Amino acid sequence: MQRTAPRKRPADEARYLRRVRPQDWRDPEPKGIYDLVVVGAGSAGLSAAEWAARRGFSVALVERAHLGGNSLNAGSVPSKAIIRTAQIYGIMHDADEFGAPMPVESALDFGDAMARMRSIRTRVAVYHSAHDLTALGIDIFFGAARFTSADALFVDDTRLRFRKALVATGARPRIPDIPGLDETGYRTSSTIFDMTALPQRLAVVGGGPLGCELAQAFCRLGAHVTIVQNDPKFLPREERDAAEILSWSMARDGMEIRLNTAVVGARRDGDVKVLETLNNEMKGEIAADEILVCTGRLPNVDELDLDAAGVAFSPLRGIKVDEFMCSSNPDIYAAGDVCLSLKFTNAAQSSARIAVENALAQGRLRHDNSVIPWCTFCDPEIAHIGLQVWEARTQSIPIKSYTVMLSDVDRAITDGQETGFVKIHIAEGSDRILGATIVASRASELINEMAVIMSTGIGMEALAKVVHTYPAQSGAIMLAAQAYRRDVDRVARGSPEGEPA
Secondary structure, rough: OOOOOOOOOOOOOHHHHHOOOOOOOOOOOOOOOOEEEOOOOOOOOOOOHHHHHHOOEEEEEEEOOOOOHHHHHHHHHHHHHHHHHHHHHHHHOOOHHHHHOOOOOOOOHHHHHHHHHHHHHHHHHHHHHHHHHHOOOOOOEEEEEEEEOOOOOEEEEEEEEEEEEEEEEEEEEEEEEOHHHHHHHOOOOOOOOHHOOOOOOEEEEEEOOOHHHHHHHHHHOEEEEEEEEEOOOOOOOOOOHHHHHHHHHHHHHEEEEEEEOEEEEEEEOOOEEEEEEEOEEEEEEEEEEEEEEEOOOEEEEOOOHHHHOOOEEEEOOOOOOOOOOOOOOEEEEEEEOOOOHHHOOOHHHHHHHHHHHHHHHOOOOOOHHHOOEEEEEOOOEEEEEEOOOOHHOOOOEEEEEEEEHHHHHHHHHHHOOOOOOEEEEEEOOOOEEEEEEEEEHHHHHHHHHHHHHHHHOHHHHHHHOOOOOOEEEEEEEEHHHHHHHHHHHHHHHHOOOOOOO
């Protein structure tokens, strides 16, 4: 296959900045007392500000950096763009498994891959641009916010007064206390997308969702990746069999995996960065050109002077809110990563809509983690919603699980994507669905069906009657429900559970 030249992409940086922080921007004059002041213009803040403005409330939106927050600028959007490139590049090497010719040359242009990511980020930025927000009547103030009282704050030297406020300042990467790490140099999820060249060797510290996603992506792009996790498995919040499938997949990609391993030091040997590790009292070293630290996130609460506003908070857990997203100050609410344990974009947007409706429309909506799905975008993807098995055990909730392996699903077989499963947990003695875990190439899409099912209270009985397209990988959900129906029929006939129908 003759390699074509990299696609020419427009110079996106100027357009990007015009949308997220125009260089010639001048903050407006404050308009008396605002109905709502939103601090932070990430996923939560943008959702809140737009909701309130479209309903006729006066809104001021404060952002210290760029509109779009972490999700647009250094999180979901750029990471998924790079992951997609890695998927395409990775599958080229398996072309012969599908009866297709292997590419003669498949050299990756890392610069072009990063240019594509920036182009996509610029395109997505248009949907919440400074121009469109001001057209909605939202006053945008760029600068650092700090509260001065229960009903006022300063943005740099400008005072804003409010009837209600929403804090949506998000979270930042948590940096572990590793001796020598600062001197050695490292990258986080906030800086990894600034790289201009693919490192030959990449050491990833942390086996949570983001660490696993980026480790696998850069491995498939051609870097030699070593991932270090101090727990016995990746993704500590996920079920063991899901984490084991991910471990197998990453090992198959050629990644070096070190579980139960702590990083106890870092140093430089010339141009080489070295991590010093400890596993069961056995010392080790990892040499790398770049170090990526993905060890969780901390809420951005430190510089807001929340005490002056009577808002209770913790440096580790963020702003303390009730189920209505209200803080200890009844006129100040919070949403998103600054207060939630689930630090995902969809959770941030949902909590923001709940907070603003409760604050401005006298709503009594409750935030409920049990109906918020999440996904780790590796290959295969791992998605979950609702109750985990160990949570059911801890809460003494008897459950029964129905599992369908993708190797038994026709569409997964034809796609060559048989790795994974659909597992649905129900309350024992009923058909009420309490949770689900899906491991599949498109688990992020399949889990949305489970989100609709659980949010609307559909049980396994009704789900078994829903007609799905054929062939489709979502057929695994239907098969799980039909397995429940067969169990019910066996019990009705007095047959032992598990006996063939």
